[in-house]
Amino acid sequence: MTKLPLVVAIPTKNEAENIARTVASVIDHVQAVVVVDSHSTDDTCKIAASRGAEVVEYTWDGKYPKKKQWCLDHVRPEIPWVLFLDGDETPSAELLGELHTVFAAGPPSVAAFDIPLGYWFAGRRLRHGHTIVKRALMDRTRCRFPEVGDLDAPGMGEQEGHYQPLAPSAARLRAPIEHEDLDPVRTWFERHNRYSDWEAWLELNPAVKEEIRQAKTRQGRIFHKAPFKPALSFAYAYVYRRGFLDGRAGLDYALAMSFYRWQIALKARELRRGRG
Template sequence: MSAKLPIVVAIPTKNEAENIAAAVGSVMGHFEAVVVVDSDSTDDTRKIASGLGAEIVPYEWDGKYPKKKQWCLDHVRPEIPWMLFLDGDETPSPALLAELRQVFSEPVAEAAFDIPLGYWFAGQRLRHGYTIVKRALMDRNRCYFPVLGDLDAPGMGEQEGHYQPIAESVRRLRSPIEHEDLDPVRTWFDRHNRYSDWEAWLELHPEVREEIRLAKTRQGQLFHKAPFKPLVSFGYAYFYKLGFLDGRAGLDYALAMSFYRWQIGLKTREGRRTGRTG
């Protein structure tokens, strides 16, 4: 095997026993260190990850900033400047590993890299539709997650919300991280129900919403301003981005994301009607 990439992989987890073996197994031997940062899982997440050779670091949120990813940047293997964040249900594609070896074969000027997700939904790899890009790889000395006024918001808790870390300079890579959640599809809806609580809270707190808008990707900023978001979301993913070519899974995902946007709007209108903003 080639020399290890000079990167620490940080995998924030909580109850990821269904997925963690694939995540850890995909990176062991390729990177300088693999660390599972676990928030008191009650399943076998730690046991499985440790058995595959990952380091285990316990994490307990104190209810304040920094949240979990910034805490990783501050505390997890600080002697290694570069950190790649993977979710517990993500694996780097072989093409991404090869691309990273090419990037790190010479001095790296950029402070961070945006990486596309190869997204799986309802058991199928989506080839079209809405594309998710994550700023997942960064030099901890030149990047940080912003401190925002959303500690009172529901839905996110210890994790940073749907925004990008701030970086001095960024390059987008071509090859994907594969995002394949093996949990039942209901867990997707459970997560996005919580996420929509956070998004609706932001709509009711425009000063924080503006802070977060500035920390989103250009695509995220444009969509942030769009009217009729459920319809725009469906039309963009299913027709403009050719989601219909993915068959039933493409339709299901476009509908699910449209429903997510509808939830945000409905919860926002309820908050304005009732005066409940927390």
């Protein structure tokens, strides 16, 4: 089968547990696979190279562009279309087939594609309670990650925050990227503890928060302004999206996301007291 005319960019740091599976899922299907690594202290780079990926070292200078935009600017620039995968993500077979259909007639007219995420939590695929769509595939000549005023914020560092790249036009694909982290669940809480620092900082910087809201999906923009987020998050995931059908994993995930939203609110209140 003809390889897809795109480069897969995989930003990593200490993804030795997951990276072999991620590289193997795409190495035979696309023109190039590039792992962009931030000085991993485990065997991420060695494993990725052994599976056929190019490995590029990345060092953040504390400014914009951050890591994903750097990838758009520097990773195999002769290939316009870039698919971003996290180190623990793999495209489903259905998605690869859909991509072949999309590119069969030449470069797509739209500038980007939003792709649903098949999310795994505590070892189980969530079929109901998690509904995230990522703008993961884009024409680098027409898309760019926003540069928001969050360089002084804690929690994100070199990575762009929870917002989408900007595109003049976008379409949505049907088949998912599978997000299955093989690391223990404690790493999920460690990451989201950092993310909540960033989110809490945004609560005290409304101008930056609004910039980021504008770079989210429609669903994300609505939720970004909603009150009572911990309770709303649980009700949305567990009741409205029927997360209860995912069994114990659905309950655990809904509680974990509610706890994450509670963390943000608590940290924001603490920051306000510090300023008062």
